[in-house]
Amino acid sequence: MVYYLIVCRSLTYAQRTAAALERAAITAHILRSPKTIAGEGCSHSVKVSQRNLAEALVVLKRAGMSPSRVYIMESDGSYKEVEL
Amino acid sequence: VIYLDSAATTLQKPPAVSGAVRNAMAHMASPGRGGHRAAMLAADTVFRCRETAARLFEVDSPEQVIFTLNATHALNLAIRTLVHPGDTVVISGYEHNAVTRPLKALDAHIVVADGGLFRPEAFLTELGDCLSRCQPAAVICTQVSNVFGYILPLDRAAALCGDAGVPLIVDASQSAGTLPVRLGTWKAAFAAMPGHKGLYGPQGTGLLLCGSRAAEPLLYGGTGSQSLRQEMPDFLPDRLEAGTQNVAGIAGLLAGLRYVQAAGTETILAHEQRLIRRMVRELSRIPGLRLFDGTDTGAQSGVLSFQAEGVDCEELGERLSRRGVAVRAGLHCAPYAHQSAGTLETGTVRASVSAFNTEGEIDRFAAILREVL
Numbered sequence: 058m059v060y061y062l063i064v065c066r067s068l069t070y071a072q073r074t075a076a077a078l079e080r081a082a083i084t085a086h087i088l089r090s091p092k093t094i095a096g097e098g099c100s101h102s103v104k105v106s107q108r109n110l111a112e113a114l115v116v117l118k119r120a121g122m123s124p125s126r127v128y129i130m131e132s133d134g135s136y137k138e139v140e141l
Numbered sequence: 142v143i144y145l146d147s148a149a150t151t152l153q154k155p156p157a158v159s160g161a162v163r164n165a166m167a168h169m170a171s172p173g174r175g176g177h178r179a180a181m182l183a184a185d186t187v188f189r190c191r192e193t194a195a196r197l198f199e200v201d202s203p204e205q206v207i208f209t210l211n212a213t214h215a216l217n218l219a220i221r222t223l224v225h226p227g228d229t230v231v232i233s234g235y236e237h238n239a240v241t242r243p244l245k246a247l248d249a250h251i252v253v254a255d256g257g258l259f260r261p262e263a264f265l266t267e268l269g270d271c272l273s274r275c276q277p278a279a280v281i282c283t284q285v286s287n288v289f290g291y292i293l294p295l296d297r298a299a300a301l302c303g304d305a306g307v308p309l310i311v312d313a314s315q316s317a318g319t320l321p322v323r324l325g326t327w328k329a330a331f332a333a334m335p336g337h338k339g340l341y342g343p344q345g346t347g348l349l350l351c352g353s354r355a356a357e358p359l360l361y362g363g364t365g366s367q368s369l370r371q372e373m374p375d376f377l378p379d380r381l382e383a384g385t386q387n388v389a390g391i392a393g394l395l396a397g398l399r400y401v402q403a404a405g406t407e408t409i410l411a412h413e414q415r416l417i418r419r420m421v422r423e424l425s426r427i428p429g430l431r432l433f434d435g436t437d438t439g440a441q442s443g444v445l446s447f448q449a450e451g452v453d454c455e456e457l458g459e460r461l462s463r464r465g466v467a468v469r470a471g472l473h474c475a476p477y478a479h480q481s482a483g484t485l486e487t488g489t490v491r492a493s494v495s496a497f498n499t500e501g502e503i504d505r506f507a508a509i510l511r512e513v514l
Contacts, residue, residue, distance in 0.1 A: 067366045067379050068173040069204050072188040087184070089176040098368030101173070 061110045061139065062102040063117075064090055064126040071101035074122055081116040083109045094128050094136050102128075114141070143466045143502045143509075147338065148287050148315060148444050148493035152467075154341045157396040162343055165392035171385050173365025183388045190395040191378070197402060198317070198332065199325035200350050207349040207356075207381045208391055212314040213239040214359070215333030215349035218381060219310045220281070222357045223330060224249050228278035231271045231307075233264065233293055234481030235286035238474045240312060244281075252277065258482045259435030261294040268298055272305040279308045279330070284316035288478040288491060289433050290417070290444025292320065299327035308354065314338065317348075318401045319410040319442055324350045331356070339409070339495070340401060342394030345387055356381055409496045413443030416494045416503050420445050423507035429514065433482065433489065446489035449514055454488045460513040461490075466506055468492050 065071035071087045078085040083105060089095075090102040105113045110127075117123055128136040144152045165186065170177070172184035191203035200206055209215040220243045224230055230244055234255030244251055254271045256263030268280070280302050284295050295311065302309040308330035313322045318339025324332050329352055336346030349356075358373050362383035367374050374380050401409065414436070421434050429450035435441040449457050458470030470490045472479055479485040492506065 066376055067204070067364075067374065068184055069188060069191065069378055070376070072184065073203060076188075076192075087181065096367075097370050099173075099365055100367070 059107040060130055061105050061107065062088075062090065062094065062128045062130070062136065063105065063113070063124045064094060064096065064100055064102045064128065065124070066100065068101045070122075071103050074103045074117065074124070077120045077122060078103070078105065078109075078113055078116055081112070083113050083116065085113070091136060094126075094138075096126070143506050145492040145494060145498070145502075145506060146467045146469050147495035147498075148290075148473075148491060149469055150337050150344060151339065151341055151495045151497075153495060153497035154343075154393075155396060155400040157400065158341055158343065158393045161396040162389045162393040165389040169388050169392065171365075171388065174385070186392050186395060187386060187388065190391050190398065193395060193398045193402065194348055194350070197398060198322045198350055201325065204377045205351040207351060207378050208386055209333075209347035209349050210345060210387075211337070211347040212312065212333045212335040213347075215331075215347050216240055216281075216310070216312060217243050218349050218356060218359055219331035219333060220244065220247070220279075221359060222354065223279040223308055223310065225278065229275050231268065231275070231277045231280045232477070233268075233282045235283050235288070235291060235293065235475070235478040236281060237283065237287055237312065237314065237478075238476070239314070240281050240283075241477055249278075253477065253481075255481050258289055258433065259291055259438045259440050261292075261438075261440055265294060265297055265301065268301055272301060272307060277307055279310055281310045281312065283312040283314070284320060284322070285314075285442050285444070286475070286478050287315050287444070288473045288475050288489065289435070289446050289482060290315070290442040290493070291435060292316075292440045292442055294440075295327065296323075299329060303328050315442065315444070319406055319413060321406060322350075324352060328352065330354045336390065336394040336397065340394060341397030341496075343390045346390040346394045349381065351377060351381075358383065360384060404496060410442065412496055413494050413498075414441070416498055416500065417441060417443055417445050419500055419503045420492060420494075420507070423504060424510065427507070427511050427514065430510075433484075443494040444491060445493075446484075446491045448484070448487060448489055452514065454490045457490050457513070461509065464509045464513060466509055
C-alpha cells in the first residue's frame with residue numbers, strides 16, 4: 058500500500074498533527090521517521106494513506122500546521138520527497 | 142489525621158491519580174525514545190496531559206505546556222529567560238523564595254510593589270507607580286499568597302504590565318485548580334505551577350506555561366529530536382525538556398487535571414472559601430488568637446494564617462501535630478510575604494484546605510486548637 062510520511066520537528070508536533078487529522082476523520086499514525094529522511098537526527102512522522110493526503114494537507118493548512126516535508130514510500134521501500 | 146496543609150501538598154487525591162501512576166509504571170516507557178507500544182502509550186499520555194492543561198489554562202498550543210519538576214523549576218526557567226544580572230524586577234509583596242532566590246542569584250535589583258494585606262486596590266496603585274518609576278525587565282506576581290491566601294488582582298495587574306510593555310511571570314502555585322489561570326487573557330510571558338497542590342497530581346510534577354517569548358533551557362541533553370545537532374532544539378517543548386520525563390507523575394497529573402476539570406475551579410474555590418469562613422468563625426471564638434482574615438474582602442482563598450498569644454508558632458504546630466492535625470508553621474519559605482504582613486519576627490501557623498476537607502474537620506480542628514492552647 059502506498060503511503061505518505063509527514064515529517065515533523067518533534068514528537069509533540071507530530072501528535073498535534075495527528076490529532077488535527079483525526080478530528081477531521083483522517084486516519085493518522087505516528088511513527089519514528091526512517092533514518093534516511095529524519096533530517097538532523099531523530100524525528101517523528103505522521104503516516105497517512107495515499108487517498109487521504111490531499112485532504113490532510115487542506116486540513117493542516119486550515120489549522121496553521123502546513124508541513125514542510127512530506128515523503129512518499131516507493132515500491133522498492135525507499136522514500137522520495139514530495140513537492141508541495 | 143485532619144490534613145490542613147494542602148498549600149504545601151494536597152495529601153488526599155482523587156483515586157484515579159494513584160491508579161494512573163500505577164498503570165504508567167506497569168505499562169509505559171519513555172516518549173520519543175522508541176516507536177514501540179510502551180513508548181507510544183507514554184507519548185499519548187504525555188500529549189493528553191499537555192492538551193488538557195492547554196485547554197484549562199488558556200494556552201494556544203500544547204507545545205507551550207512544559208513539564209517541570211515543580212513550580213520552583215518552572216519559575217527558574219522563566220526567570221533565567223527574562224532576567225539578566227543586574228536587571229531590575231518588580232515583584233508583589235507576597236512572593237515565595239522560589240521567586241526571590243533565583244533573583245538574588247542573578248543579583249537582580251528587586252522592587253517590591255506591596256500595598257498591604259488583602260488590599261488589592263492599593264497593590265495595583267503601587268504596581269502602577271513601580272512601572273512608571275523604573276523600567277523592569279519583568280514583573281513577577283503570585284496569584285495567591287502561600288502564607289495568607291490573599292488573592293492578588295491578576296487580571297488588572299496583567300493589564301498594567303501589558304500597557305507598560307513589561308513581561309509578566311505569574312506564580313500560580315496556590316491558584317492553579319481553584320482560580321482561573323488565563324495565560325492568553327493575561328498575555329503573560331510565563332505562568333508556573335506545581336502539579337502536586339491544587340491540581341492533585343503527584344509530587345515531582347509541575348508545569349511552565351509559555352507565552353510567545355522564546356525560553357532558555359536550564360538543562361541540556363537528549364530530547365529524542367534533532368539528535369545530530371549539539372545545540373538544544375529551538376522549538377518547544379523539546380527546548381526545555383531534556384532527559385527522560387516523569388511519565389508516571391505526568392499520568393497522575395493528567396488524572397488530577399481531569400478531576401479539576403470535571404469538578405470545576407469555581408466549585409472547588411467556593412468549597413474552600415466556605416471552609417475558611419467557617420474556620421474564621423470558629424477560631425475567632427478562641428481567646429488569644431490573632432487571625433489574618435480577609436474573608437470579608439472576597440480576596441482570600443483556602444488558606445488561613447494565625448498566631449496565638451504567648452505561644453511560638455512552631456510549638457503550636459507541634460502540639461497540633463501530636464493531636465493529629467497537620468498544619469504548617471514558620472515562615473513558609475516566604476520571608477517577603479511575612480515582611481509585608483509584619484510577621485517576619487514571629488512567623489504564623491497556616492491552615493490550608495483542599496476539595497477533600499469537610500466542615501466536620503474544621504470544627505474538630507477548632508476544638509483541638511482550643512484544647513492545646
